Amino acid sequence: MVDDPGLAALREAARLSPDNLPLRRHLAEQLLTKGYLAEAEAEFRAALVLAPKNPDIIAGLAEAFVRQSMHGEALSALDPLLAEGTPAPRVAVLAARALLGEGDTARASRYYHEAVSRDPSVADPDLASRLVVTPQETPPSYLAPSAVTHEDSSAEVERAAVTFADVAGMEEVKESLRVKLLLPIQQPELFAAFGKRAGGGVLLYGPPGVGKTHLARAAAGELGAAFVNVSLADILDMYIGSSERNLRAVFDLARRHRPCVLFFDEVDALAARRSDMRHAHNRQIVNQFLAELDGVDQGANEGVLVLAATNAPWYIDVAFRRPGRFDQLVFVPPPDAEARAAILRILCRDKPLAEVDFGAVAKATDQFVGADLKGVVDRAVEAKLQESIKAGRPVPLTTRDLLAAAKQMRPTSVREWMATARNYVMHANESGAWDELMPWIQRKW
Secondary structure, eight states: OOOOHHHHHHHHHHHHOTTOHHHHHHHHHHHHHTTOHHHHHHHHHHHHHHSTTOHHHHHHHHHHHHHTTOHHHHHHHHHHHHTTSSOOHHHHHHHHHHHHHHTOHHHHHHHHHHHHHHOGGGOOHHHHHTOOOOGGGSOGGGSOOGGGOSSOOSOOEEEOOOOGGGSOSOHHHHHHHIIIIIHHHHSHHHHHHTTOOSOEEEEEEOSTTSSHHHHHHHHHHHHTOEEEEEOHHHHOOSSTTHHHHHHHHHHHHHHHTOSEEEEETTGGGTSBOGGGOOSHHHHHHHHHHHHHHHOSSTTTTTTEEEEEEESOGGGBOGGGGSTTSSOEEEEOOOOOHHHHHHHHHHHHTTSOBOOOOHHHHHHTTTTOOHHHHHHHHHHHHHHHHHHHHHHTSOOOBOHHHHHHHHHTOOOOOHHHHHHHHHHHHHHSOTTOTTGGGHHHHTSOO
């Protein structure tokens, strides 16, 4: 509760003129100066709605956070200003305070001393005395042991045995991958004439189980390129700094085996929005990922094709969608009846078969995705194996077997995924990023 008459008058004026930016900013600054921190935070937020990129308002909001010991929120607010490379001295000192609160003394010290070297007036003796880096300031349980400081990666290079011929349906998706990823390597002279390098990134998104990993592996097989499938376990590490080193290691591995398709599954865990992160080391992983996508120097990633997959593209930091990174989002849809029949044919092609009506099975498996259909075939095969053991010979699969297996299974929840997607398409699509989903969310699932 603010009981200062002058502030009360300012607040009433702001209430009567809610779009008056100078007035609202002045009110926020006065509240901050007099120590009404929660109220100052609310006013800075309101001012930020009117001027989202105003550096002084961002800095004011960050100071309100810091003084309330909300250090993660302060760093999230400051991220756009820190990303510019050389932040203003006041901003750098605020970042130092927030980083110190997060336990990152080394980075805090760098920001502080760089700021003071440019503007001695921002010096804070109390802050400086707390920025002496000693081994005791880093908890031993988080110090990376020498065994994990190597540059090797647990990810492995493989040669894909599948191509696009092994991917049923999804012709538009395959064509997008051909143009973006494959043709620059298959026809380098043509692309070089237009100044286009072989490399770049594509983000595959869609419901669980639609075959995003299978597509990535098939893209590598189509090229005859190396394939590196990166899991979260290959990157994330409990020790500070190790996750960033692991990221660099997998990119270096791909660069040594170019042409190479480097595939990140569940990439939203590595590329989440920094504004949602409370801890500095999580933001450092995102920053390292962005740096590796850009390449350490010009052309460093030429011949490295970066594919990523996610079920939740709306949680990924917008910086990943800038040109040269994951600048192309490709929706991988649930298979239609024709595609489901084609998937079933591929799944059954090495099995003993009677005459099977794949169209009938596809019709009976509405809303089933590739992973569900594989489950149908596996369940039918298990039942048929028991019958074959009793008969003493292989008994072929029939339409009836597949239909019986389908009745015992429920599809992966495409309906729930589409309901989530509908929220973003209808209410958070100012940039048009999710226009491709519009025809899909209008269907009945």
